[in-house]
Amino acid sequence: MDSTLVLILLLSPFIGFLSNIFFGKSLSKNLSGTIGTIAVGISFVVSVILFNKVLQSGKGITVHFFDWLELFNFKVGFSFLLDQLSLLWLLFVTGIGTLIHLYSISYMHDDENLHKFFSYLNLFVFFMITLVAGSNLLIMFIGWEGVGLCSYLLIGFWYKNQNYNDAAKKAFIMNRIGDLGFLAGIFIIGYLFNSLDYLTIKQALASGGFVDLGWLAFATLCLFIGATGKSAQLPLYTWLPDAMAGPTPVSALIHAATMVTAGIFMVTRLNFLFELTPAVLNVIAIIGALTALIAAFIALVQNDIKKVLAYSTVSQLGLMFLALGLGAYEVAVFHVVTHAFFKACLFLGSGSVIHAMGGEQDMRYMGGLKSHMKTTYITFLISTLAISGIFPLSGFFSKDEILLVAFHENKVLWVIASLASIMTAFYMFRLLYLTFFGKFRGSEEQKHHLHESPSLMTFPLIVLAILAAVGGLISLPGNSWLNHYLEPIFIGSRPHHAVDSTAYMLMGVATVGALIGIFLAYSKYIKKGELPAKDKEVTGFAKVLHNKFYVDEIYTAIIVKPIYWLGDFFKSIVEVIISSIVFGTGKLANILSDQGKTLQNGSVGLYLFVFVLGFSTIVYYLFLA
Amino acid sequence: MLQNILQEIGIENYIFLATALFCVGIFGVLYRRNAIVVFMSIEIMLNAVNLLLVAFSTYHQDAAGQVFVFFSMAVAAAEVAIGLAILVAIYRNLKSIDIDDLRNLKG
Numbered sequence: 107m108d109s110t111l112v113l114i115l116l117l118s119p120f121i122g123f124l125s126n127i128f129f130g131k132s133l134s135k136n137l138s139g140t141i142g143t144i145a146v147g148i149s150f151v152v153s154v155i156l157f158n159k160v161l162q163s164g165k166g167i168t169v170h171f172f173d174w175l176e177l178f179n180f181k182v183g184f185s186f187l188l189d190q191l192s193l194l195w196l197l198f199v200t201g202i203g204t205l206i207h208l209y210s211i212s213y214m215h216d217d218e219n220l221h222k223f224f225s226y227l228n229l230f231v232f233f234m235i236t237l238v239a240g241s242n243l244l245i246m247f248i249g250w251e252g253v254g255l256c257s258y259l260l261i262g263f264w265y266k267n268q269n270y271n272d273a274a275k276k277a278f279i280m281n282r283i284g285d286l287g288f289l290a291g292i293f294i295i296g297y298l299f300n301s302l303d304y305l306t307i308k309q310a311l312a313s314g315g316f317v318d319l320g321w322l323a324f325a326t327l328c329l330f331i332g333a334t335g336k337s338a339q340l341p342l343y344t345w346l347p348d349a350m351a352g353p354t355p356v357s358a359l360i361h362a363a364t365m366v367t368a369g370i371f372m373v374t375r376l377n378f379l380f381e382l383t384p385a386v387l388n389v390i391a392i393i394g395a396l397t398a399l400i401a402a403f404i405a406l407v408q409n410d411i412k413k414v415l416a417y418s419t420v421s422q423l424g425l426m427f428l429a430l431g432l433g434a435y436e437v438a439v440f441h442v443v444t445h446a447f448f449k450a451c452l453f454l455g456s457g458s459v460i461h462a463m464g465g466e467q468d469m470r471y472m473g474g475l476k477s478h479m480k481t482t483y484i485t486f487l488i489s490t491l492a493i494s495g496i497f498p499l500s501g502f503f504s505k506d507e508i509l510l511v512a513f514h515e516n517k518v519l520w521v522i523a524s525l526a527s528i529m530t531a532f533y534m535f536r537l538l539y540l541t542f543f544g545k546f547r548g549s550e551e552q553k554h555h556l557h558e559s560p561s562l563m564t565f566p567l568i569v570l571a572i573l574a575a576v577g578g579l580i581s582l583p584g585n586s587w588l589n590h591y592l593e594p595i596f597i598g599s600r601p602h603h604a605v606d607s608t609a610y611m612l613m614g615v616a617t618v619g620a621l622i623g624i625f626l627a628y629s630k631y632i633k634k635g636e637l638p639a640k641d642k643e644v645t646g647f648a649k650v651l652h653n654k655f656y657v658d659e660i661y662t663a664i665i666v667k668p669i670y671w672l673g674d675f676f677k678s679i680v681e682v683i684i685s686s687i688v689f690g691t692g693k694l695a696n697i698l699s700d701q702g703k704t705l706q707n708g709s710v711g712l713y714l715f716v717f718v719l720g721f722s723t724i725v726y727y728l729f730l731a
Numbered sequence: 732m733l734q735n736i737l738q739e740i741g742i743e744n745y746i747f748l749a750t751a752l753f754c755v756g757i758f759g760v761l762y763r764r765n766a767i768v769v770f771m772s773i774e775i776m777l778n779a780v781n782l783l784l785v786a787f788s789t790y791h792q793d794a795a796g797q798v799f800v801f802f803s804m805a806v807a808a809a810e811v812a813i814g815l816a817i818l819v820a821i822y823r824n825l826k827s828i829d830i831d832d833l834r835n836l837k838g
Binding site for chain 2: 707708709710711714715718
């Protein structure tokens, strides 16, 4: 029964992928969209059924299909583990996935390759389910690589634009660097534990087996490098903003709500390993905090509506890693869930705006859309309030918990995280004001075109906005359903921070910080009516931010250029030397054989003569000499 | 009894005869241009060796050498059949079996 359910869960999106990729061309557009949506919808229903089961029994379900690899006593099974953690992920991956598929039917209806779009999206969901539901690291790796592939395919979906292709390649290569770390981590863990199965390793550790902590720290560090690639953390985050080249539903699904949280999933999944290596956890916390701060800085001055959201995603992911690094896994998971709701809503909202603007993404040419797009505006407002951390929306609770943990563990990190939060409020309201308030700044043609999106697009927005508003209920301070629910995936009991006066004080500070950010944005963009300067007129520190701290340029200078240089060196010097040696040997053989081949003149008499001569020589030396 | 044969005519005479036959064969191979004669010369060389084998077999009182000669002659017969067949085929194509005309093997 369970194995059938898991098979349906996995194969439903895969069959959707197959039918769209092979027969999609002959299907009508609406039909291929419907197939894609239903395929993911079925997975969602199955996830809900399994979730109910686990919720009632309190025990994870393991489904073993077959032994995949067997090398002496090292075994890897092709099996899946559906426990509290993976089901939580499955719920929002398939749930939000279904909504975004629904949205895409309308958003992409003019695209000639619609069937391809849906097949890639389905394939993505399939790999994401594999990643999340696998019961060992190797299965997770299949999913890990698969979602990377789908991300590449979808970023470069409009393949006729070379910039988009470059962005896709950048994402793929950046991910590969991380994947190398991830793979190395898997190898070391396999070497240390003789198993890659989560439960086996957990039991081995719980029963107090001896582990070489040095190697383990190296392994967890490697795994974290993998996470920085997939979840866009320093120093590998630069691909995510460029990934906005893909269609907006892709940005919402892959590059905000689901795939980029894979790193957080992995660290939470292996919490019992990371827990043993506090040094690596410190690294994670510091990298997370720095990423949150730097990305928030860059987001302050971006003018592309999707770029702002992309940097905001990087920043929020940084906060999640901060929570992971401080050992508060359930808090990170909480923020992943709420972030998935409001960020998906924001991205879909921006998609709705772009749709209305006829493809324009620059906020300097928007403005005053509030009166034209009521539903989009209201849902966008709710999500913006949620991400800014305004009570009682979901972002308030999750972000507040991260800040609370940071305050207890490390004051410096708390200050950094708070700064990032204040900036979040500022740039999100800057985005809101520039897009929806003031006067319309686009062309007359665009003004006539302005319209609310069709209901197929606004429905997902409404659902996500509601979730973004009430999502905080799953983990209220002091009475957290989520913390209790996730308890079984950890070893031992979890530390609890009591809801005392400090906690209330911090909530107050965080809210005031958010309000300050909102007020600053209000006074700058509404009261004074300022507009972001044109690209060429940006000066001072803003210019550094505008150019994203020149990180891309630095990478080009210190990595890309030397690689090209090395390539040129090998091509022009080393290759010439090697090829001259190789060709020289050939030429030498040619010259020598030119002399020798006159001997082979076809005269049988001569052959016989030489034969007798040779024979006589042999006889002479063997017997007579 | 076999020993007696060698007493009548010494072993060295057999060796001289075989050597002489072999040399005749070599010179035939080197000097004659007719493929059939070359072929015959090769046969003479082969049989010179066979003669030696038989003589030494008697000398050592060991029948193995004589048995070996039977095999060698059987193989030689087969070889002659094939060799002549090739020569016939060459003659049909070239209307000549002069080995100086057979220069198609030039590399």
